[in-house]
Amino acid sequence: MIYLQRVATEIKTVGLYDLILQDVQKLAGKNRVSDDDILEIMSTHPQILEDYKQTNVEYNLSNIHVKNIPLENLQEPCRQKAQQVNANLDLLRDIEKYTLDFEQSSTLVIIFSVEFFVLFSVQYFIVLLDLKEWxxxxYGVFALSIVVAWQYAKKEKKKFEANSKIFDEKYMQTLKLIEELEAERCISKSELIITECDEHV
Structure with a gap:
């Protein structure tokens, strides 16, 4: 459900993807690359597309380039499948953040930041407030906070893994439903494609 032409255009024109563009230019061996060059490089170097997806998720942009199916003009056999597609798309957008590797997620950064703050506070209490007898x-409170942070990180990692699995299953189910709806002439997939992002400035 990712529109590769949009990916190529955004890599070429949107500053958010400059690092990816530099990788593409390096692989192409030239400074000016066309959309077709980018598409060709993405087909031979799938890491470029993965980097694009990763960047989007990190910046809360969706990699799902398909909009919900309008239900107004659909008859009942198609309508039910379309409702399922829409429900799946909503769920996919909600849990898309869990497709990141947990080690690269903001959750882990927050945990480490809190622990750093706790360590700084511990040093402050002991040294600056002259609480050496305490x-x-x-230090026991600090050690306890490390244990709590570790447990929380384990819990969040499991949550990431579970939601990532749900994402993969729903993604495949949604693709299949869209193909069925198109085969039954209920929808035209080309009309559902989101060709550009409204959130890029």
């Missing part, structure tokens, strides 16, 4: 209690 230092073992304070």
């Amino acid at each position: 230092q073992w209690w304070i």
